[in-house]
Structure formats: structure tokens, C-alpha cells
Amino acid sequence: MTTANGAADSGGGFLHWLLQDTMDGLRRRRAILGYLFLLPTLLGIFIFTAGPVFVSFGLSLFRWNIFKPPDYIELANYERLISDVRIAISFGNTLKFTVLAVATQVSIGLILALAVHRISNTAMRYYFRTTFFLPLLMSGAAVAVVMGYIFHKEFGPLNYYLGLMGVQQIPWKTSADWVMVTIVITSAWRNLGFTFILFIGGLSNISQEVLDAADVDGAQGFRRLWSVTIPLLSPQILFATVTGVIGAIQVFEEPFIMTRGGPGNASRTAVMVMYEHAFKDIEYGYGSAIAVVLFLVIMAFTATQMWMSRRWVFYQ
Numbered sequence: 001m002t003t004a005n006g007a008a009d010s011g012g013g014f015l016h017w018l019l020q021d022t023m024d025g026l027r028r029r030r031a032i033l034g035y036l037f038l039l040p041t042l043l044g045i046f047i048f049t050a051g052p053v054f055v056s057f058g059l060s061l062f063r064w065n066i067f068k069p070p071d072y073i074e075l076a077n078y079e080r081l082i083s084d085v086r087i088a089i090s091f092g093n094t095l096k097f098t099v100l101a102v103a104t105q106v107s108i109g110l111i112l113a114l115a116v117h118r119i120s121n122t123a124m125r126y127y128f129r130t131t132f133f134l135p136l137l138m139s140g141a142a143v144a145v146v147m148g149y150i151f152h153k154e155f156g157p158l159n160y161y162l163g164l165m166g167v168q169q170i171p172w173k174t175s176a177d178w179v180m181v182t183i184v185i186t187s188a189w190r191n192l193g194f195t196f197i198l199f200i201g202g203l204s205n206i207s208q209e210v211l212d213a214a215d216v217d218g219a220q221g222f223r224r225l226w227s228v229t230i231p232l233l234s235p236q237i238l239f240a241t242v243t244g245v246i247g248a249i250q251v252f253e254e255p256f257i258m259t260r261g262g263p264g265n266a267s268r269t270a271v272m273v274m275y276e277h278a279f280k281d282i283e284y285g286y287g288s289a290i291a292v293v294l295f296l297v298i299m300a301f302t303a304t305q306m307w308m309s310r311r312w313v314f315y316q
Helices: 002-059 076-083 085-117 122-137 140-150 157-164 179-204 208-216 222-232 234-249 253-258 270-280 284-312
Strands: none
Touching: 002 284, 076 284, 085 122, 085 179, 085 234, 085 270, 122 179, 140 179, 140 253, 179 234, 179 253, 208 222, 222 234, 234 284, 253 270, 270 284
16 A cells, blocks of 8 residues: 555656646746847847947047047046036036926926817827827928928018017027027927827826716815826826936937027037037047946936936826
8 A cells, every 4th residue: 555655656746747847848948939039129239229338438438530549548538528618518508408398398298188188079189199299200300400490580480470479580599598498399399299198198097986086085176186197197207207308318400400509509419519529520539438428417317217206106
């Protein structure tokens, strides 16, 4: 009897081991297959994203104009960057643009999303969604060219119609007081569709039961918006803010095409200065140093936003 039980236990243990080995092998094959599917994307990231970042770090330690061999100068490019007045001005312009552009995109995108979400007609909702999202599909260079004409002081249609209402011509692109406003309007008009669609999706995912409970508790109008809707939209607001800041810090097309950084340096951004040093003055080392600092600034802003989000982002 003992022998029979021992043989049965031995057979059961062998069968269990065999099944476990088969399951482990299946999991390994699935894992390998998953990594194979991810391999093209990972290679693209390492070659076209991470690779240039590391190369820029290396180049920032050299003086190189492509016509002569690279000259290792340690941190001299960063010392020059600290004392460069144009760098300080360009980073200040970039910071100003980032604050204005992100605030405009998020606030107006939220207002439009709330308005469209209340429309009961399905066809009209789809019409407004398509209309607001369409500019995002357009080329940034094309948008900058068209908007540059619209904002022209003498021949632009905007000043023409403002003149019909008795408003004097506004120097949109030729005044240091107005040029950043012009760039912000152009950028916000093009990128507004992204935050709009993002908030539309967030509003669609808010449970109607939660909104009904808020109505029962007496939270209506602005109170319900501030205490219920916006907290439930906080993940979308965080995502829109993070991606908006990353994109705004790298702004290039609008100021480069519309104003060339003028008047003076009033609209010259950090990426424009990096481009000018690297590709116009053929100073790849100094241009790489600016790119490295810009990369660190983006990382610092993103890390700060993610850290602060712990206090105000609510996940359902």
C-alpha cells in the first residue's frame, strides 16, 4: 500500500513538474516574442533619441567647426554659456512663452471642451471636435507663414478689420510689447486641438452617478465644476500641462518664420539661439552645450510637475 502510494505521489510530482516546466517555457516564449515586437521601437529610441542626447553631451566638451578636428576644452562651452547675454535673454523669452502658451492652451481648451460636451446634438459635437482639432494636423511652418500675413501691421486682414471698428493699427510683429503675444496666439491656435480633445475624453469618462450625487448634495454650476469636474479631470490637466511645457520650451517654427527672433531679441528663443550657433556659426560644441542645458531644464520642469502632481492629481 505504501509502495503504491509512493508510486502515485512520484507520478503526480513528475506530472506537476512537467506541467510547470511547460508553463514556464510558454511564458519565456511569450516574453521573448513581446521583446521582439518591442525591439524596432526600442532601437528607434536608442538610435534617434537617446543616441543624439549622449552625442550632444560629448560634443559639448569640444570646440568643433567641422573643418578642423575637435578640440577638447572641458567645460569652457558652459562657462561661455553662463556669461552669454543672448542666452539669458533667449531663456527668459522661452520661459515667458511657456507660461503664456501653456496657460492659454489649457484654459481655453478646457472651456471649449466643457461647452462642446454640453451640446446634445451628436452631429454638432463631431463637427466642433473636427473643427478644433484640424489645425493640429497642419504644418507648423505653414501656419506660421499664414499667421505672419494675418498679423502684418499694414496689409494684414486682422488690423484691417480692427481699423473698421476704430482700433489703431497694432504692431503685432514689430513691437517688443506685442510680439510675444503674437507668437503665443499663433502657437495656441495650432495646438489647442490637442488639449481640447484630451479634455473631451476626460469629460466623457466622468461617471454620471458622481455628477448626480453632486447635484443631490447641492453642488451646481461653478461649485460643481471646481469641486467635482476639475478634480476628476486632473490627470488630463497634468498630461496636457507636462506635454505643453515640453513642447513650449522647444518652440522654434513660429518665432523663426514670423519674426526671426525680432524685433531685436524680443522673440528669440533658446532653440533659435542653439540653431544659430550650431548651424549658422558652425559651432557644434557650443550649440550642443545649449542643447544639454535645454534638456536639463526640460527634465527639471517635468520632474517638478510630477512631484507637485502628488498633491492635486486625483485618480479615480
